[in-house]
Amino acid sequence: MLKISEDILLEGAAMHKWATDLFPICRSITGQGVRDTLGYIKNLLPMMTIEEVPSGTQAFDWVVPDEWNIYDAYIADESGQRIVDFKKNNLHVVGYSEPIDQWMTLEELDNNLYSLPDQPTAIPYVTSYYSRRWGFCLSHEQTHTIKPGSYHVVINSELKPGFLNYAELRLPGKSKEEVFLSTYICHPSMANDQLSGPVVATALAKWLSSQERLRYSYRIVFIPETIGSIVYISRNLTELKQRVIAGFNISCVGDERCYSYLPSRAGNTVSDQAAQHVLKYIDKDYIKYTWLDRASDECQYCSPGVDLPMASIMRSKYGVYPEYHTSLDDLNFVTPVGLAGSLLALKTSIEIIENNYTFKTTSPCEPQLGKRGLYPTLSTKSSSDQMRAIMSLISYCDGSKSLLEIADIIDQPFWKVQGWVNKLREHDLLQLV
Amino acid sequence: MLKISEDILLEGAAMHKWATDLFPICRSITGQGVRDTLGYIKNLLPMMTIEEVPSGTQAFDWVVPDEWNIYDAYIADESGQRIVDFKKNNLHVVGYSEPIDQWMTLEELDNNLYSLPDQPTAIPYVTSYYSRRWGFCLSHEQTHTIKPGSYHVVINSELKPGFLNYAELRLPGKSKEEVFLSTYICHPSMANDQLSGPVVATALAKWLSSQERLRYSYRIVFIPETIGSIVYISRNLTELKQRVIAGFNISCVGDERCYSYLPSRAGNTVSDQAAQHVLKYIDKDYIKYTWLDRASDECQYCSPGVDLPMASIMRSKYGVYPEYHTSLDDLNFVTPVGLAGSLLALKTSIEIIENNYTFKTTSPCEPQLGKRGLYPTLSTKSSSDQMRAIMSLISYCDGSKSLLEIADIIDQPFWKVQGWVNKLREHDLLQLV
């Protein structure tokens, strides 16, 4: 089994600290919250560039909407007391709410209040990006405490042409072929379905930046979900299709409840193979979703005409865990250990992809390992499982299967197989295909 | 689930009426009974043509046999009383019996009597088309009542050069590609394994004839089983192979006991896909047979060198239900509801084949359905199963899969998928491949 090391756990603590710093920011698909979030991450990844795309820009079937900014919002009673206050929790306002400043009765107000009868203590997360509305979200418990009367409803927001922002980090490797990592930065104060993705992507980017040598080039993007990936694809489609040989959408990677895997649309890319291989050794009971369960940016990356090999490794998947898209998805649910486990899984997947070569043996028949000290010279009744596995590895190195495919066939972890390959190559027993 | 509608049930009643009219006729692979049966059907389908093929005509490995006609047959005792009488039930005479008029002892007679010890009340159905014989069939119970003595054995039949008859209805569609329906009209008074096939085929033909627009052309034949399909193929092989893209052999479609599916030899044609898709929604417990269980004209249509895509949707399959090939297979066993269910299954299969196009999306990434009123503009925690299914449909429209294949992948009925496709096409979001 693959265990979280001391070092990775320290990174888990660092990631949780970043998430804590970023938690209060009111993000949306555009606006100052996105820029503040990207600015914080750029401090950690100075090579990253922040891009801006003007409102009204066409991206395939979509148009970049007006920029939304919000400064304050509340519902106050006749005594002036704020009974719902955006400053206490930015989930209280429906995302992209248009401005309002008006007195109204509870009856009038009620149509614009959102709560969850099944989760009475949770403030739900609601948005209306492409249709002008305003609204407040609050716990179902609180709705019972609001008495009939007159209320002052204020949303001090702005909706006007501006920019959609995203950030991109490009790390050149030996090959122009790329591994693509994508995460989103458009949800307000939520932890698993928001901050876990960017902080794990940041830790991966820092690790990759520190590597002396990379086989593949890397492209790491921090974008608003859906509109951001569509805009990004529309600007980079040809290059993405030519270069990207593997990739992961990074979302919901912060809790400790389980591990999950969601395939690419194609289902059998090297990203899919690596993710499943790693999860088998981290938690053999990991949950396997299907393409029908998808709902994040892989919808765009794997769509017909784009067809990138993007798989997802997650902890508790969006849409499935009860805290999803509510105020309960917080920094208690997301933990350093949860983040560390995801980092381990993604890092190991990337290491596998970096080292996943195809070999063939240098001569027919088995090599004589004994004379090279790689096999016991005394032949007794029992043979070790490891020696058998090495011989099986060699027997499958016929130039038709990658090391990862062989590792799965011989049921051995990739990192062991890779170690054996290194020894065999020292003795010129395998050649690259 | 797909249910039998009021309209289809009315058609069930009409079909049962036709079967009742046709029941008394003594059919065989040739002779006046076949012509009478085809004449009755031609009243319902005036565009149908009736063909005749002379005895002695070669058809691949076979030769059209002499025509058989029978006028009377009985076994009378010494007092002149008919103890077995063809006029009471035409199953009493072995099909294609040669004429006889002779007195003999019970011992002599006995070799030419057929009954079923395991089904003592049933008169069995026995034929000897290609080897001259005569014989009588009777219930096993009755055999015990015949006392030793002398009997007058009379079969007033004729075996002489004549014709093999079959009927063909051709309905032109937009494409020269064809859907082929075949049923047989060569068994005497039996219901499920005889009349259910022609009456359901007739109802389908009437429905198809009434369509304003057909994508495919249709070819519907009423033939004697085996020799008829072989003769038909021998006269139409090139055209059949060029044109037929789907087809069904229609047999045993009248009782209510179960639904059955028997694949084409290839096993994965669009006929097979459609039949299985429809049956899944009519009766998820339908029986799946294999090609090894076949025994009707699909043997010829799918044989090597012919290779047509002919599948079978049945109720109780020939050879399996106890009443099969006995006098118990009657119009109580076959019911209006049983016939209606088969009509529904075959009609729906044909509708699917007519509408089974392949599409691809008109631009990369997901389309923005919200702005077209096809998706909610307010994004809350829950998303409807239907919206998820529509997005999955779009994600599989990559030009490589037919709508029917996508319907199976996303586990949705074809007719729902087709409705969604129609809406998406109104907005130019899908294009035909």
Added chain:
Amino acid sequence: MLKISEDILLEGAAMHKWATDLFPICRSITGQGVRDTLGYIKNLLPMMTIEEVPSGTQAFDWVVPDEWNIYDAYIADESGQRIVDFKKNNLHVVGYSEPIDQWMTLEELDNNLYSLPDQPTAIPYVTSYYSRRWGFCLSHEQTHTIKPGSYHVVINSELKPGFLNYAELRLPGKSKEEVFLSTYICHPSMANDQLSGPVVATALAKWLSSQERLRYSYRIVFIPETIGSIVYISRNLTELKQRVIAGFNISCVGDERCYSYLPSRAGNTVSDQAAQHVLKYIDKDYIKYTWLDRASDECQYCSPGVDLPMASIMRSKYGVYPEYHTSLDDLNFVTPVGLAGSLLALKTSIEIIENNYTFKTTSPCEPQLGKRGLYPTLSTKSSSDQMRAIMSLISYCDGSKSLLEIADIIDQPFWKVQGWVNKLREHDLLQLV
């Protein structure tokens, strides 16, 4: 089910007799024991040639080692009594032991003694072909009886340039394509994992030699394991790759405990198909191993760059049965019935390969079998399973599937299918593809 006939059982007795004669010889990968063994077999197969390959010859990654001969070996106590004596059991000496003649204490001796704590009555089989050592093997029980003291340790062996020997029998058939049988002759006195292989291969060779007509040519080799197959391949690689269309490695074919199958690396060759087909009818509970379980010469024959279609039919597989590589693997464990069962399985597999043609029907549609006496002319309610199977056979003769593949699809033994094919060919209903 396929049963061992009287004749095959007699062959089982003959094979057991040969094994009994060969048992005492001290074989190794080189030396006089190999030549004595091959000499005995040549008496049974006079057409066989015995080859010699000088020590020092390079074979891919390997070098033929010096020849080893041994004349005597013992451990004697101070009174001169032999407490371990090679003359009593040649397993007592580690294979390829270098000579020694020396007095030493039990402490000094102990490092060179091998026994099995888990099998206290068994003398283990140990070798050290490529690293110079000496040693004695004895039962763990016996180790407890050796008292501290001084011992005279004598191994009268020779290690010097000589030859590696193997034998080859080539039987020409109508085609230059070959079936390849390989067995090894390099282990000392053991029965299942040694003599069962050569005696079954000898019986197969005698049977093949006696055939008037062979479709394929046959190549049968008796070699030392591993180094022998590597040497043989190095001398014959091009021819083997061009000609061998099927083959079996023959090892561990002598006991009665079970039947086993081990696939070729490719896994789906005609050898694999035939072996599995035959075993299904001999013992439906036969054990299916995978390529990962291999450990004999198939490692070389199926290695990348060699890629021969070699499967294995075994009784108790090497490495799995407790007696393996010990003195308990003797001629009580291996029996005439055990050997006979393996002969039956291999003989039948070869017969299948010889008769595994591909046919297509001579005309479209089903042939009329009735007029040829191959089908009943009276059609009654029931049809025999055999008639149904014959019609299914015909329906699959479309030129794309071999008879063996069809036999598996229609779930009938090959030998029955072959009989039906013969009848159908008499009537020109099938043609060779």
